[in-house]
Amino acid sequence: xxxxxxxxxxxxxxxxxxxxxxxxxxxxxxxxxxxxxxxxxxxxxxxxxxxxxxxxxxxxxxxxxxxxxxxxxxxxxxxxxxxxxxxxxxxxxxxxxxxxxxxxxxxxxxxxxxxxxxxxxxxxxxxxxxxxxxxxxxxxxxxxxxxxxxxxxxxxxxxxxxxxxxxxxxxxxxxxxxxxxxxxxxxxxxxxxxxxxxxxxxxxxxxxxxxxxxxxxxxxxxxxxxxxxxxxxxxxxxxxxxxxxxxxxxxxxxxxxxxxxxxxxxxxxxxxxxxxxxxxxxxxxxxxxxxxxxxxxxxxxxxxxxxxxxxxxxxxxxxxxxxxxxxxxxxxxxxxxxxxxxxxxxxxxxxxxxxxxxxxxxxxxxxxxxxxxxxxxxxxxxxxxxxxxxxxxxxxxxxxxxxxxxxxxxxxxxxxxxxxxxxxxxxxxxxxxxxxxxxxxxxxxxxxxxxxxxxxxxxx
Amino acid sequence: xxxxxxxxxxxxxxxxxxxxxxxxxxxxxxxxxxxxxxxxxxxxxxxxxxxxxxxxxxxxxxxxxxxxxxxxxxxxxxxxxxxxxxxxxxxxxxxxxxxxxxxxxxxxxxxxxxxxxxxxxxxxxxxxxxxxxxxxxxxxxxxxxxxxxxxxxxxxxxxxxxxxxxxxxxxxxxxxxxxxxxxxxxxxxxxxxxxxxxxxxxxxxxxxxxxxxxxxxxxxxxxxxxxxxxxxxxxxxxxxxxxxxxxxxxxxxxxxxxxxxxxxxxxxxxxxxxxxxxxxxxxxxxxxxxxxxxxxxxxxxxxxxxxxxxxxxxxxxxxxxxxxxxxxxxxxxxxxxxxxxxxxxxxxxxxxxxxxxxxxxxxxxxxxxxxxxxxxxxxxxxxxxxxxxxxxxxxxxxxxxxxxxxxxxxxxxxxxxxxxxxxxxxxxxxxxxxxxxxxxxxxxxxxxxxxxxxxxxxxx
Numbered sequence: 067x068x069x070x071x072x073x074x075x076x077x078x079x080x081x082x083x084x085x086x087x088x089x090x091x092x093x094x095x096x097x098x099x100x101x102x103x104x105x106x107x108x109x110x111x112x113x114x115x116x117x118x119x120x121x122x123x124x125x126x127x128x129x130x131x132x133x134x135x136x137x138x139x140x141x142x143x144x145x146x147x148x149x150x151x152x153x154x155x156x157x158x159x160x161x162x163x164x165x166x167x168x169x170x171x172x173x174x175x176x177x178x179x180x181x182x183x184x185x186x187x188x189x190x191x192x193x194x195x196x197x198x199x200x201x202x203x204x205x206x207x208x209x210x211x212x213x214x215x216x217x218x219x220x221x222x223x224x225x226x227x228x229x230x231x232x233x234x235x236x237x238x239x240x241x242x243x244x245x246x247x248x249x250x251x252x253x254x255x256x257x258x259x260x261x262x263x264x265x266x267x268x269x270x271x272x273x274x275x276x277x278x279x280x281x282x283x284x285x286x287x288x289x290x291x292x293x294x295x296x297x298x299x300x301x302x303x304x305x306x307x308x309x310x311x312x313x314x315x316x317x318x319x320x321x322x323x324x325x326x327x328x329x330x331x332x333x334x335x336x337x338x339x340x341x342x343x344x345x346x347x348x349x350x351x352x353x354x355x356x357x358x359x360x361x362x363x364x365x366x367x368x369x370x371x372x373x374x375x376x377x378x379x380x381x382x383x384x385x386x387x388x389x390x391x392x393x394x395x396x397x398x399x400x401x402x403x404x405x406x407x408x409x410x411x412x413x414x415x416x417x418x419x420x421x422x423x424x425x426x427x428x429x430x431x432x433x434x435x436x437x438x439x440x441x442x443x444x445x446x447x448x449x450x451x452x453x454x455x456x457x458x459x460x461x462x463x464x465x466x467x468x469x470x471x472x473x474x475x476x477x478x479x480x481x482x483x484x485x486x487x488x489x490x491x492x493x494x495x496x497x498x499x500x501x502x503x504x505x506x507x508x509x510x511x512x513x514x515x516x517x518x519x520x521x522x523x524x525x526x
Numbered sequence: 527x528x529x530x531x532x533x534x535x536x537x538x539x540x541x542x543x544x545x546x547x548x549x550x551x552x553x554x555x556x557x558x559x560x561x562x563x564x565x566x567x568x569x570x571x572x573x574x575x576x577x578x579x580x581x582x583x584x585x586x587x588x589x590x591x592x593x594x595x596x597x598x599x600x601x602x603x604x605x606x607x608x609x610x611x612x613x614x615x616x617x618x619x620x621x622x623x624x625x626x627x628x629x630x631x632x633x634x635x636x637x638x639x640x641x642x643x644x645x646x647x648x649x650x651x652x653x654x655x656x657x658x659x660x661x662x663x664x665x666x667x668x669x670x671x672x673x674x675x676x677x678x679x680x681x682x683x684x685x686x687x688x689x690x691x692x693x694x695x696x697x698x699x700x701x702x703x704x705x706x707x708x709x710x711x712x713x714x715x716x717x718x719x720x721x722x723x724x725x726x727x728x729x730x731x732x733x734x735x736x737x738x739x740x741x742x743x744x745x746x747x748x749x750x751x752x753x754x755x756x757x758x759x760x761x762x763x764x765x766x767x768x769x770x771x772x773x774x775x776x777x778x779x780x781x782x783x784x785x786x787x788x789x790x791x792x793x794x795x796x797x798x799x800x801x802x803x804x805x806x807x808x809x810x811x812x813x814x815x816x817x818x819x820x821x822x823x824x825x826x827x828x829x830x831x832x833x834x835x836x837x838x839x840x841x842x843x844x845x846x847x848x849x850x851x852x853x854x855x856x857x858x859x860x861x862x863x864x865x866x867x868x869x870x871x872x873x874x875x876x877x878x879x880x881x882x883x884x885x886x887x888x889x890x891x892x893x894x895x896x897x898x899x900x901x902x903x904x905x906x907x908x909x910x911x912x913x914x915x916x917x918x919x920x921x922x923x924x925x926x927x928x929x930x931x932x933x934x935x936x937x938x939x940x941x942x943x944x945x946x947x948x949x950x951x952x953x954x955x956x957x958x959x960x961x962x963x964x965x966x967x968x969x970x971x972x973x974x975x976x977x978x979x980x981x982x983x984x985x986x
Contacts, residue, residue: 071620072620073569073571073573073604076569076571077569078566078567078568078569078617078620079566079567080566080621080624080625081564081565081566081625081631082564084564084565084566084567085564085565088565099878099907100878100902100905100906100907100908101902101907101908101909102877102878102879102907102908102909103877103878104541104542104544104545104876104877104878105541105544105545105548106538106539106540106541106544107538107539107544108538109533109536109537109538109650110570110636110638110650111533111536111650113533126592126593127592127593128590128591128592128593129590129591129592129593130588130589130590130606131588131589131591132586132587132588132589132640133586133587133588133589133605133640144533145593146590157538160531160532160538161540164540165540165541166876166923166926166927168912170877170909171541176570178570180592180593190569190570190571205912205913207891208912211910214895218902330892416564416626417562417563417564417630418559418560418562418563418564419562431667435674442560442561442678445560446560447559447560447561447562448560448561448562449561449562449630450671452628452665452668453665463626466626467626
């Protein structure tokens, strides 16, 4: 087999790095389940016409074709999913009669996008999505619920940097614009598109564009910009918006929802995971109709939003019903892969084994296997030495891979066995019984640690 | 969105069915980790030239193309992996300098094959692979190890039917054939191909083909057939083979290895998970060089082998080293999806929630959230009622989804709160404190149960 090279945009991890990613996924899953979300998976492929309904991502779709396609029998029309929302909407329609609504689901799967690879942007990456979907109706308190679930999940990922959830509400923006007399449709869309440039251009430059491209007057542009600069970690933004002197029923509704969302999260936020109203957040996608979310990872702002979503009044619809939903999607690979590369976050061992069972000689393998079986019966991961080298070599072999304990079994003078276990970090060696000895809980599984010894090249 | 239909060969599961599959995957993963196997994932795509090295599967490969491919920049040469062995071999070569050998890894991922869908044969399915790979050398005891690990894993899947692991050894077959004077190369391959038809054709018919197509004489054909009919659950097969009067050093080696394998598993086998030497097993793939495995699921023999593998002396090689390996691959979807369809295996609830927190009125949602937060803090999955319907409706809503407990919080006479929890299976309702109440362990998570109420249409 020829020497192979990594593929740009398709990151792969070493075992000790994969452990970190797995820990993230396990924590997310455990949190989602604590909140009553059921896990599902959908197939990797969707019919092309479904994938292309979001026009702006059409270039990024990977099409499938069989190598020796005998006929045009349909597979020419399949592509890999580029998110988990399109497949979930289809799944809900297909199974609507067998699901109970409101239906809470989480889904942690790979998605594929043919875009240009860069830091935090991959062609294959894992996403973790939570959504609550209703039939015909879905009360606003579910917007609060998904936010609280994601705040809880991010809080439990305590080996990651902090997160800042930025929330806004499309009703608030659209009501404000309507109150200013900006025309619904193209003009509102153009204003939103330009306001979205505030993170790249200075405010006065965006103001000029609002006048020139969106066709609104300077005073209106100033109030649009004033709205977009409002940020608050509590409901104080309501009075600030009121102070801009714009009135509209939709604005009132949006203000009330956003205030409720921020206040309902107040008891959950910490220094590490914050929730703030940020009235510049609009999300480009036109199916959001209320709450919108973006999330920044502290120290990794250049990655953009790594956890986004919102409320859609019609995630899906069939002849009988409309299915409103609210959800958030965390870019697992977008967070984990750059972190591994930049910080050397890793596991403190390369294998799950907590114990290496050493061998006196090759004939003692059955004895070693029996010790290992006894340890595993009580949930202690272990392995038997690959060969009966000198004990010093067997210990170094464990040490190199971060295995904390080595087990020795020797024949004793009266024909029985003497068992000892050595903590190779401290050097302490004590008598032990394979039927009862248990390591401290923190030694049972690998732990996530920050290590400067992991080289950057190890992620692609 | 138009009504959609399932895609043949791309099975999807309802939440309560996905729970069963997830339980299988979790059990496999936990067992593999107890034995010191590290989890990795590889990208879904491989360069086409790597995928086509196994000529016989080339028709089944799905090629990728970007929808608006601007240039030929390489993606025309990518396909979806059809197994986890080809990607693992490539991963080992790419990371050889950063891995420790022998390297034990498990990998549980989807694979894709464009073959014709039928029961247990899908175009997208999950596989669970374990392999141990060495650098230049890999002692035989690792063949025993992977077998024992898989027997342990299958034993822990106690809600599945029984498994019969059939093991053989290519050295045994090839040594026996060499001792009979069958020419190495094409003639041996042709004999193996014909012997493989024994499960479809009667022995005398296969004997005729051996004479006509493989060009061996009748007496030799009879001894080839005699070997292929030998089965034993202990090492007694050695004497039976010896009795056929064929001698060859490679045969001796194969007999010794196979006898050791079967005897080393004797302490692990049960009525549900058996290991037997079956001298008809050859595996078509020519890279196996010693131990070969196949596995039948009791009552589902028509699925063929659902867990297969073996020893390869050169899983991969680079300019400096050869990497011998031994591994087994379990077809997770091949087992789970037919079982769900045929037996109605399912979870006893449709959601992870053990408790539904009922609401007296909509204003009491904050109180309900506080109860739920207290329960979750102690690992109890729960959800707050979607709306403050009459208690009877809230209870039926929990019951319909299999949630065993409903929690009630009412204001009591002296301005405090009175908490009660109802087991809706028994109807018992008792006072409870959200800070201390804990359900029995078996109620914490959904359990796998066999239910005749699950309809067959629910899997595709």
